[in-house]
Amino acid sequence: MTQVLRLGVLVTVWLMLWSDLSWANLVSGFVVAGAIATLFPAWNRGILAIRPLAFAKFAIYFLYKLVQASLVVAVTVVVPHKRVRRGIIAVPLQGCSDAVATLVADAISLTPGTLTLEVRREPLTLYVHALDTRDVTQVQREVRTLELLAVRAFGDADAIAGLAVDDITSWRAE
């Protein structure tokens, strides 16, 4: 199933590149996708899962945050701003795969006031530059929200099970 999904992604990219749906493109797409899957073992590592509903939630939340971030930048340029405490905060991620961690790190850089600077393994931690660190837990909570949405959309079964134990509500209660 994962293999089919992987090939599907590659063939879709190929078809989009040609922007033309024809049998020739479809067949050549499968040939290229097959070659990539054979020649680059890294492409086949891990489990690829996409849950459409959870993915839609992640996408909507992310786009909302991106628009908000851009508006904040725009407003800050037009209206001179007061400097608040800028700092770098360590944010532990809880048991997501490398691929999901990459997605979270990328998404953080596009959401308001935060920028990923460094990633460390064992334990998996993101170092995030934040424009406002007056409330550190607030920054960590925002990263955590993104992680939860990303794991629900792309994580494997184990990661999802991990989320159930360490739910966002318990995080908020801390």
Add this chain to the structure above:
Amino acid sequence: MNGTITDILALIGAAFVLLAGIGTLRFGDLYGRMHAATKATTLGFALVALAAASGLEHGRAKVLLVVVFVFITSPAVAHFVGRAAYRAEGVDIELEGPDDLHIIIDEHDKPGGQ
């Protein structure tokens, strides 16, 4: 009608990119500049690309694919610039708040430090 939507999208997108550019010039330190250069330009570019896609007859899917790739590459670029800047000397970085990264990065990592 379709043309109007195209124009509006292109205008808003261009405005975001312009403001991001001004922000990059005006903001005090490197990370402040990067905040402006990463977020607003990405959205601005996406809007301009959407305008292009809605105005095009052919190749819309290709333009949308470009947007997807920019969403992947733009934060990755910011990540690497930020990472390098922290280690480099003579880069203007102002932090009033906590700095958790300092703890894990050896002074040996910095070119001048010993």
